[in-house]
Amino acid sequence: MNYDHLTEAVATIASASGRDRHAAAVVLGSGLGDYASSLDETIEIPYAEIPHFPEPRVVGHGGSLFSAPVGDEAVLLFAGRVHTYEGWGLDDVVFGVRTAALAGASSVLLTNAAGGLGEGLAPGDLVAISDHLNYTARNPLVGVNDDRLGPRFPDMSEVYSRRLRGLLERAFQIASVTYREGVYAWFLGPSYETPAEIEMVKRAGGDLVGMSTVPEAIALNHMGVDVAGISLVTNYAAGITDAPLSHEEVTETAAEARERFTAVLDALLPLLVAG
Numbered sequence: 001m002n003y004d005h006l007t008e009a010v011a012t013i014a015s016a017s018g019r020d021r022h023a024a025a026v027v028l029g030s031g032l033g034d035y036a037s038s039l040d041e042t043i044e045i046p047y048a049e050i051p052h053f054p055e056p057r058v059v060g061h062g063g064s065l066f067s068a069p070v071g072d073e074a075v076l077l078f079a080g081r082v083h084t085y086e087g088w089g090l091d092d093v094v095f096g097v098r099t100a101a102l103a104g105a106s107s108v109l110l111t112n113a114a115g116g117l118g119e120g121l122a123p124g125d126l127v128a129i130s131d132h133l134n135y136t137a138r139n140p141l142v143g144v145n146d147d148r149l150g151p152r153f154p155d156m157s158e159v160y161s162r163r164l165r166g167l168l169e170r171a172f173q174i175a176s177v178t179y180r181e182g183v184y185a186w187f188l189g190p191s192y193e194t195p196a197e198i199e200m201v202k203r204a205g206g207d208l209v210g211m212s213t214v215p216e217a218i219a220l221n222h223m224g225v226d227v228a229g230i231s232l233v234t235n236y237a238a239g240i241t242d243a244p245l246s247h248e249e250v251t252e253t254a255a256e257a258r259e260r261f262t263a264v265l266d267a268l269l270p271l272l273v274a275g
């Protein structure tokens with residue numbers, strides 16, 4: 001990870017937004033990116049205008065960073081993220097959240113679309129991530145450690161902060177959305193999992209499965225940032241039902257859940273910047 005590249009990106013974000021500090025950040029997952037443009041008085045900074053920022057390789061979605069005022073503070077929202085399955089290295093995958101941390105974010109919410117396999121989970125459910133399983137054998141901290149970012153061997157016993165999970169529970173209550181927690185299993189993708197893989201995850205205690213979030217969570221934990229995660233269950237994981245999985249199902253369910261997701265985030269943002 002090139003520290004100078006990070007500070008160059010942080011400087012551009014400060015000058016483009018007119019704000020030296022952002023107290024918190026939110027990464028918006030598949031189908032959830034529209035939330036940023038629903039906020040008032042945002043300043044949009046296309047990823048293409050930020051030095052060293054990777055741009056998502058999905059046609060028509062270059063991705064943008066939004067700076068939004070929340071109370072007396074400001075929040076960064078990432079509409080669009082890059083994934084390892086697109087061919088990006090993990091330094092690129094975690095570049096955005098590392099800049100957010102250096103821009104002052106002491107709390108970061110990571111959101112994603114995920115397959116559900118946990119007891120009682122169904123498409124449309126929003127689930128707070130309590131912990132993760134890493135099935136990729138990859139880690140963004142591999143390589144020479146930069147001590148300015150964090151320690152060589154970071155503790156991982158509470159990656160998804162209990163304090164922030166308390167705030168999530170409150171935000172879910174305010175939004176009248178049932179609060180649930182689950183363990184998220186990271187697979188590389190881009191192919192979906194096989195039923196045998198999902199059976200393995202089930203036996204290991206996983207509830208959710210997806211292709212993102214974990215590298216960002218590891219990098220933020222390395223930097224001492226409090227992490228929260230929300231998965232939107234967009235489909236039953238492979239083999240839970242007979243239905244084949246499709247990206248269309250994922251984006252359709254995300255669109256249907258937009259109202260509840262928006263209500264939870266509207267309730268959460270003031271709590272995130274206050275805490």
Ligand code: HPA
Nearest residue numbers: 113114115209210211237
């Ligand atoms: N598996 C992996 N990633 C996903 C899924 C899934 O079932 N649904 C949405 N993203």
